Amino acid sequence: MKKPLLVLSAIALSISSVLTPVAATAALPQAVSNQQLPSLAPMLENVTPAVVSIAIEGRQVSRQRLPETFRFFFGPEFPTEQLRERPFRGLGSGVIIDADQGYIVTNHHVINGADKIAVQLYDGREVSAELIGSDEMSDIALLKIEKTKNLTAIKLANSDSLRVGDFAVAIGNPFGLGQTVTSGIISALGRSGLNIENFENFIQTDAAINSGNSGGALVNLNGELVGINTAILGPNGGNVGIGFAIPVNMVKSLTEQILEYGEVKRGVLGVLGGELTSELAEAFGYETNHGAFINQVIPDSAAEKAGLKAGDIIVSVNGKQIRTFSELRAKIATLGAGKKAALGIVRDGESRTVDVVLQAASQSKVKAESLHERLAGAEFANTSADDGVKGVKVTRLEEQSMAARYGLEQGDIILGLNRQPIRNLGELRKALEKNPNVLALEVKRGNNVLYLIIR
Structure with a gap:
């Protein structure tokens, strides 16, 4: 009967001997052999203040077809389509690229459809942001916040110098939890054919990227921006070690065009x-x-x-x-x-x-409802040299659409909005982002100029 007790004593003794070095290790100082333990903390202390959280509010417009029987009761002129709005909210991330001007770069899909954009800085301050311009085809957007003290901008790297195997750190706001840092390596370069965007030249990384990281920073070990996190590849929208970022050289070129022209000139x-x-x-x-x-x-x-x-x-x-x-x-x-x-x-x-x-590039065409719901049913494009004037042209118009009911016609050229000159789609988009209650459109129709008032 004593053998089991002896065995248990031996087991207890061996467990004790194994645990003793662990307890001793916990008491070791931070430095081992007079060398500091490796850490990303010093680099991140300089970089993380440049990464912000973005919260948006907006209204989603959808079309609802009404039963044809309504026309029996209300007459043949009664519309069989109805536009419905429902509010929505979204979260994402952004990166400060110019502290003096307050410019922040993020993804187009983060702010798409937003009526209100709020930015939370690293220190907890909340400020409102204005959309300067965006490009859906490359998924880049440029925001501006009013002059704010103590902003930190991130340094831009040369993404053409990246190599597979380089270390990478992703910073963002996953699931709205707050700023989060993950690390990994550059897994591949020049990824395309994913049908995520129209122009794809992604950096692939295994640094954990999840929902809400969109628009956040991918940095190297020098704390320089190498890419803007934009997408993940996973069955349920979660991290599986395959994330994608837009190279910073591509981002720099696009934001410079947005600042100069109000849009991307491809x-x-x-x-x-x-x-x-x-x-x-x-x-x-x-x-x-x-x-x-x-x-x-x-x-x-x-x-x-x-x-x-x-x-x-x-x-x-x-x-x-x-x-x-x-x-x-x-x-x-x-x-x-x-x-x-x-x-x-x-x-x-x-x-x-x-x-x-x-x-x-040939004329880029934009569905008008993406600019303003009261212009639904029209399609816009920048005017060409043949039109003889700078403005935004109505290239297509659906019959019985909301834009048609307000008096727009195919071939009209929008020259101004609320006494503000409009020379291209970028300027029209920027003017409509203020969501004015009344749209006073200055329109050139043939040889005449007229005003259309849309309430």
């Missing part, structure tokens, strides 16, 4: 093509399958003027390697119209450099 090369397969590379005398293959050069395009030909393989833009056609498309689009680019190409097995001046 550059166009004028080529059609696809991914470079190993078979195509071998057939055209190229040793690897990194690059963008040109199937066709559009007549009178920037590419044709620069001397590009079908069969050329574009391998770099401004000295930076191109891996896929999607990456080429994203880089060219975000460089901006009128910008010069040096393209590295392979033709007949020989490498050469071609200089090209990018042309402006």
Whole structure:
């Protein structure tokens, strides 16, 4: 009967001997062998004040079709469609890129449809923000807060210098919990084909990114911004170690265009093509399958003027390697119209450099309800040189739509809003963001100028 007791005593003794060193370890000083333990804390103390939380409020407009029997009771003129509004709220993150001017960059989808944007700074202060401009196709938005003391801006890195394996730290506001920091590495570069955005050239990271991190910062170990967190890949919207960020070089180019023009003026090369397969590379005398293959050069395009030909393989833009056609498309689009680019190409097995001046993209069209619900049913675009005047043109109009009922006609050119000149979609969007109760539209119709009052 004594054997079990002996065994238990032996077990207790061995547990005690195992636990004793752990207790002793807890009493060790912070430094080991006169060396400080590695920590990200010193870097984060300088960076985290530049990352903010964003809360939005807005109204979502939806169409509801009413039964045709209503016309029996109220007459054939009774509308069978009704616009309904319901309030919504959202949370996200943002990054201060200019402390003097109060500029904050975030994702377009974070502030899309917002009537009110509130920013909470790292120290707990809450301030309201104004939307300067945004670009849905690249998912970037630029905000401005009024002059606020003691703002901290983040330094911008060169995202073209990133390498797979570099350490990365993600900072944001996941699930509205407050500022959270996660770390990992750069898992891949130039990710595309995810159908998240129209122009995709993502940095992929395994640093944990969750809902609410959108618009937050991805930084390197120097505390410099390398990307804006934008999306996650997961079955339930949670972290599975695959997150995506927009490269900071792309963000910088887009925000500069928004500040200068009120919108993004996309550059166009004028080529059609696809991914470079190993078979195509071998057939055209190229040793690897990194690059963008040109199937066709559009007549009178920037590419044709620069001397590009079908069969050329574009391998770099401004000295930076191109891996896929999607990456080429994203880089060219975000460089901006009128910008010069040096393209590295392979033709007949020989490498050469071609200089090209990018042309402006064709007219971008915007659904008017995305600007203001009382303009629903219209489609707008910037005027062209053929119109002879700068403004916003009604390119399409649905019959019996709200915009049509207020008197807009297809072909109208909006020259002003509430006595404020309107020269492009960016200026119209900015004016409508103030959500005025009355819209006094100065409209050019044919050779006449008239006012349409929308209440």
